Amino acid sequence: MLTRRHLLSHAAALAGASALPSLAAPLAGGDYRALVCVFLYGGNDGNNMVIPMDASGYAAYARARGTAGAGGLTLPQSSLAPLNGGGVGLHPALTPLADVWNQGHLAVQANVGPLVKPLTKAEFNAANALVPSNLFSHDDQQNQWQRGQSFGGNAATSPTGWGGRIADLQPAGVVPMALSVSGNNVFMNGMAAQGLAVGTGNGFAIRGFGGNPSTNPLYALYQSLLQQPYANAEEHAAASVLKQAISASNALNAALTSGGSVAGLFNGLNSGIAQQLLTVAKLIEARASLGVTRQLFFVSMGGFDTHNDQLNQQNQLFSELGPALKAFYDATQQLGVAQAVTTFTASDFARTLQPASGGGSDHAWGNHHFVLGGAVKGGLYGRMPQLVLGGPDDMSEEGRWLPTTSVDQMSATLASWFGVGAADLNTVFPHLSNFAVKNLRYFG
Amino acid sequence: MKHSRLCLLVAACLSGTALAADPTQPAAKMAESDARRLLGQASFGPTDASVAELMSLGREAWLASQFARSDSDFSGVPYVNPNAAEGCPAGSRPTCRRDNYTLFPVQVQFFANAINQPDQLRQRTALALSEILVVSGNVIKLPNAMANYQRIFLRHSFGNFRDVLREVTLSPAMGRYLNMANNDKPNPAKGIQPNENYAREVLQLFTIGLWQLNPDGSQKLDGQGQPIPSYDQDTVEGFAHAFTGWTYAPRPGATRNRFGNPSYYDAPMIAFEDHHDTGSKKLLNGVVLPGGQSARADLEAALDNIFNHPNVGPFIGRQLIQQLVTANPSPAYVERVTQAFNAKPRGDMKAVLRAILTDTEALNPAQPSRFGKLREPIVQLTHLLRALGGSSDGVWLRAQAAALGQPVYSPATVFNFFPPDYDLPDNPSLDGPAFGVFNASAAFKLSGVLATALNGKGVAADPSVPGAIGTHIDLSRWQALAATPATLVAQINRLLFAGRASAALQAALLKAAQIAPANKPLERAKAALFLAAMSPEYLVEN
Secondary structure (H helix, E strand, C coil), rough: CEEEEEEEEHHHHHHCCCCCCCCCCCCCCCCCCCEEEECCCCCCCCCCEECCCHHHHHEEEEEHHHCCCCCCCCCCHHHEEECCCCCEEEEHHHHHHHHHHHCCEEEEEEEECCCCCCCCCCHCCCCCCCCCCCCHHHHHHHHHHHHCCCCCCCCCCCCHHHHHHCCCCCCCCCCCEEEECCCHHHHHHHCCCCCCEEECCCCCCCCCCCCCHEEEEEEEEHHHHHHHCCCCCCHHCCCHHHHHHHHHHHHHHHHHHCCCCCHHHHHHHHHHHHHHHHHHHHHHHCCCHHHCEEEEEEEEECCCCCCCCCCCHHHHHHHHHHHHHHHHHHHHCCCCCHHEEEEEEEEEECCCCCCCCCCCEECCCCCCEEEEECCCCCCCEECCCCCCEEEECCCCCCECCCCCCHHHHHHHHHHHHCCCCCCHHHHHHCHHHHHHCCCCCCCC | CEEEEHCCCCCCCHCCCCCCCCCCCCCCCCCCCHHHHHHHCCCCCCHHHHHHHHHHHCCHHHHHHHCCCCCCCCCCCCCCCCHHHHCCCCEEECHHHHHHCCCCCHHHHHHHHHCCCHHHHHHHHHHHHHHCCCCCCCCCCCHHHHHHHHHCCCHHHCCHHHHHHHHHHHHHHHHHHHCCCCCCEEEECCEEEECCCCHHHHCCCCCCCEEEEECCCEEEEECCCCCCCCCCHHHHHHHHHHCCCCCCCCCCCCCCCCCCCCCCCCCCCCHHHHCCCCCCECCCCCEEECCCCCCCCHHHHHHHHHHHHCCCCHHHHHHHHHHCCCCCCCHHHHHHHHHHHHCCCEEEEEEEHHHHCHHHHHHHCCCCHHCEEEECCCHHHHHHHHHHEEEEHHHHHHHHHHCCCCCCCCCCCCCCCCCCEECCCCCCECCCCCHHHHHHHHHHHHHHHHHHCCCCCCCCCCCCCCCCCCCCCCHHHHHHCCCCCCHHHHHHHHHHHHCCHHHHHHHHHHHHHHCCCCHHHHHHHHHHHHHHHHHHHHHEEE
16 A cells, blocks of 8 residues: 655655645635535435336336335335426425525535446456456445545545545644544545544543643653654654644634624524534634635534334434535625635445345445535536336346446545636546546536 | 543552653563553553563563453453333433443443453453454444453463354354344245344454465465455355354343243344254355254354364464554464464464564564554554543543444454555555544544543542543643653654654654743644644554
8 A cells, every 4th residue: 555655755856845736716706615515424315315216217116126114215206306307306304405406506415436347248248357356335336436546446445535645735723624523534634634623522632731731741751742753653653643733723612612693593403514504604704714715524424324213213314414515505694705605515335226124125236425515506417317127227136336426536626616627637537538528517 | 630430440550650660670680661662552541550560571571461361351241131211211310321222331431441441452352353253232222232252252262262263153242233032944935034134244254354375374376367256155054054043042031032032132043953054064165064063063064164264374363463463464473373363272362462572573574664663543542641641441542442433343344444455545555444534524523532531630539320430631740751852752762653753743842842831831732733633653653
C-alpha cells in the first residue's frame, strides 16, 4: 500500500519546492461554497426511496417486492410523494423533500454505484471483468464511495478520500476544510490534509488546564510535550491528532457554542441527523470568523442495514432524514447561502429488490441518491433500472442493479461545482478518465 | 475509603497503600517493568497486587493460574417479560426500565468485573472476542440477552474456537442481531429468499475475511499477482440456505412451539426441519453439502467447513494480537500464532493466547518504532484506575467509555467500534484500530474525563444503583510523595509507564510537579498525574 507520506514526497518532488496546485479561482457570483455529505451507513434501500409512478413501472416494482404483511416490501402507490414531472415518487416519510423538488432544487440520481469503468451485463459476466472489489461488503463499499476510487483486484487502494484530496489542493488553514460532525471517516482524509471531527454538543476545547490555558504553565508544558518528535508511530499519530485539535479549537469553539440564528428551523427535530445538520449550519454561519471560503462537511446516520423488518425501520429512519434535510435546506436559504451549499447523500450500496426472509433485503449495488441545494437544477438524472429480477439491469437473480452512472461521475460533478479545475479533477478522481461524461450537469 | 459489599469481595480493594512488591526481592521471577507491561496486555491494567503475583509466579505459571480462574459473571439479569410496558407498569420504581430493559446493568458489571475481579485474562480475552464476533446493544437491549451472549466468551476464552463458533451461531442474541433466527427456507410463491446477513458476516468478520491468507496474515496471490477472494456471492447464498430452519426456543410457559417463535434469549435456538432448505449448498473450498440433511447436520457441517479453512488462524490470531499487544504485528509473529491455532487440537484458545503473550516480539519488539497501540477507551480508563489503586463500581466508567466512543457491548454496527485495519492518521501504511474512535472531539472529552478521575475527590456513588460505591482514585499517597518531586515522578513513571517514560516526559513531569508551591502538595501531585495521563506516551501502550 502506498503511504500518504510516500505520495506527499512524490508530489513534492514533482512540484519542486512550490506549493501544491491550488483550487481554481473562486467562481463568479460567490466567494464561499460548501458540500455536505450525508452518509447513510448500512446500505440504504433505494428501491423503496425512489419508486416508478407509471403503471407498468410500479407494477413491476410491486411484483418483485412482494406483498407487505406477507414478508414483502411493497409500498402502496397512493402513499408515495410524487415528484411531478419526474415519473417517480418518494417514500412517504420523505415528503418534505418533495417541497424542494417543487422549488426546482432536488436532483434524483438514479442507479449510481462504484465502477472502475462503464460495464455492461455481458461484460460483467465475462471472465476477468474489471469489477470493483468486494461488492456487497459494507466497509469496502463505504470506502469506495468515500474514496472516489473503485479498484478491482490488487491495485493499490488509496488511503485517502475524495474530500481530503480536494482539501490537499490548497494550503491548510488553522480550521481544516473538511469537518465531520459524526466521527472519523475516509472521505475527509487527504494526503496532507486531515479532517477534524467536532461534536454536536457545546464545548470544543481541552479541559483540565484551568479556564484560560494560554496563561497556564501546565498547559504550556503539555504543548511542549505534544511537540516532541515521537519515534513511535502510534505515539506520533496520537500527538498529531491532539495538536490539530487544540490549534483549531479556539475558532471552532466559538462557532459551536453559539446558538445559531437558524436553530428555530430545527425545533422539534431531535434526531441525531437533525442535530448534526444544525451544527453544520452553525459552522456555515460562522464561516467568516473561521476564515474559510470552502468547506466540506460530513454527517451520517446508521441503521440502514435493513435485513429484516425493513418497512418499519426504514420508515423510522426516513422520518428523521426527510425533515432534517428539509430544515437544513431552509436554513441555507435563511442564511442567504442557498446558492453556495450543496447537500448530497451517499451509502454503502442498495439492497436486493427481492425480499429476504424476515421482511428485509440483502446487500446489492447500484442505488438512487439525492443532490439538493439552491444551485442544483432539479430533476431525475440517469436512468431508472428495469425492476425485473434477473432482468437486463440485474447482475444477479435477486435485483442487484449494475450501475449506469459511476460514483466518480457524481462526485466529480460536485467537486467541479465546488471549484476543482478540470486538470485537478483527474487527480482527485483517477478513474474519471474512463467515463465519457465527466459532468452530470446537476448545476446546469 | 468506603468499603462496600462489592469491594470487600476483592483482594485488590484491600491491598491499600503498599506501592508494590520490592523488585529486588530474590523471589521475583520477573522484573517489575516486564510484569507491568504484560499486565497492560493481558489484563485491564496492573495493580500492585497483580504485579506482585506475576513477579513471584513468573510468566508461565501466571498464565496457568489465569487459565484456571473463572470469577466474573453477570448477576441480577434474569429473564424478564420482553414487553417493557408490562414489565415496568405505571408506578414501578424509576429505574425499572434502566435495570431491566437496557444494557445498563450488564455494562456496569463489565466494568466492575474488569476493575475488581481476578480472572483478568479471561475477561480481557472475552472482551477481545466480543469485538470480533459482534452483537450490539443497538438491537439486543435486554440485559439477560446480552449477558447470555457475553457468557459464551467468558466460558470459552480458554476453550476451543470451534465451540465459540457453534455457541455464537446458535445464540438467540446473534440470531436476532444478524437475522438467523426465523430464517426460512426459500418461498418461491412469495418470492422470498433466505436471509444472507449471518451467512455473509460469519465469513467476512467472524472467521476468515474477504481474502485468502497465508499463515503470516498476508494475502495469497494468484499467478497474475492478484489476491484471491475467500468466497463469492454463491457461497454466501449456500451458507444462507444451510442456516435456514432455526428459531427461538419457546418462552417459559409458552403454549405453542413452532417456527417463528417469539424472541427468547435464555436458551440456544432450535430447529424445525420443515423450514430447513433441503437442497445442496455450496460452501467454502469447493465443498458442496449434500441435500436432504437435517438443519443440525447442515449447521455443524457448515461450521466445520468454516473452522477448517486455513484463514481462521491468521485472521483471528492477528486480531487478537492487535487487541492485546500491538496494532502492527510482524508477519512472523502472526505466523507463530497461526501455528499455535493450527496445532492439535486445532483452535485451542490457551495455545493461541500463550503464543500471543509469550512471543519474542511481545517481550522484546524488534521494531519499537511501530510497536504498540493506542489503548481503546475502555482499557484507557481501567488501566488508569487499576494502576493508581483506584476503586470503582463501574457506573461512572461505563458512561465515560461510551462518551469516548466505546459503549461496551454496543458498537454502532457489526463492524465493531473500529475496524482492525483502520489507518493510522498520519501514517496510513500502518494500522491503528483504536484511532477509529480517537479524534479532536474524543480527545477533548478524554481530557475532561481524566481531569475528573484525577481531581482527588472522585465520583460519588449513584444513589439509584444498589451497592454503588462510586469511582475514586485516592491521591493521599501521591500528595505525600509530592514533598520530593523527583520521587513523585519516579513513582508515576513506575506505575503508569512501567518505568519506561522518556527523558523528555520525565522532565516535563518534574516541572509540572513544581508549578504549585510546596505547601500545596495535592496540587503538585494532580498536575503531574494529569500531565502524565494525557501524554501520548501514556495514551499509547508499547
